[in-house]
Amino acid sequence: MNRDSNIYTIVYAAVMVVLVAVILAFTSQSLRETQKKNEDIDKMMQMLRSVRVIVDATEAETTYNQLIKESFLVNKAGEKLEGDAFGTDVAKAFAKDGALPVFVATIDGEKKYILSMRGAGLWGPVWGFISLDKNKDTVYGADFSHQGETPGLGAEISQPFFSKEFYGKNVFNAEGVFKSIAVVKPGKGVEGQAYVDGISGGTITCQGVDRMLYNSLDRYVNFLKSNN
């Protein structure tokens, strides 16, 4: 067989590509369900962390079902809608002004509202959950995740020391105007709104988190002001 002939080369390439495609499709199909389950559990753990509950993957589902019993969607005007809050594609909802999920957790008999956030970091998307007390103003807890921020720098936003800074901060100022919470360079500050220290060396990621907080919470403002 002449291994340098055109026909051999073309047939070889075609067969190889089809074969690899079949193998990859098969792998993806057969692992899909396990992967989906892992993603759901991960999401539950993120939400639980945002209400200061830390569990490992094996207990996530039971704890989640115990603590978070109510969930609904809210549109931009702040009206409650029925729908599958957990399964909502938040990225799409933010992009298209769709309805966003709200989860209600009961911690020590107190209601906490868990809101979804999504934005862009330095290398890819960043997202998270923030929980507010029943006055819908004071932050109870928060949790941040990222796809590929730099380890040791921007990636530190997912560490507890960063999310803990948000505890007790207010989203509205004293006059009741929406201000969000700023993420600033350590040592700096801003007038007229709550702020937390960013991470040295993770400036662009922190700016992304800052914008994410503003843009995401802004979409919930009408819901937060209403009595729904």
Place this chain on the structure above:
Amino acid sequence: MGKLFSSKNKEVLFSPLSKNNPVVVQMLGVCSALAVTAKLEPAIVMAISVTVVVAFANVIISLMRNTIPNRIRIIVQLVVVAALVTIVSELLKAYAYDVNKQLSVFVGLIITNCILMGRLEAFALGNGPWESFLDGIGNGLGYGLILVVIAFFRELLGSGTLLGIQVVPQAAYDFGYVNNGLMILPPMAMFVVAAIIWAHRAKNKDLQEN
């Protein structure tokens, strides 16, 4: 068994650890050695993933070596590596979700790791599957060794931790010690690699170029 670990095969397996190290001697895979070494943990997982992928890619290419059309051999190598990396990444996502989350984009980057293409081209195309497997394991470990050494110094001096555990005592910070923020940034990895090469060449005089 004697034949499987003949002296030639031992050479294939162990020489990449020092005398023929992929990073400090062959100068392959330096790019990822900069990217994943800010912390020790991702460096270790990356080392294991690369070892697995390079070993199996070597075996597959070695089995195919007599059929691959010469003109598209690089494409064939890339397809094999990309398919393998995708499968590893899917498996991690299903069975080791935490690890997958930590590695995130770096798993995909294994595809472009020069060590893979380098070993496939230089070794697997001309040797049998078993030798190629050993060569892959050896080079993966040689790469991993350098990665771990770099990550050790970068995490220790940059963050004061090792594997996420605080090792520099609080007392040192109270006394005025400050973490070296530059260590976390990629350029310092370059200096650490250079320091390793310096030490390595000083010890192995035969590797020195005039």
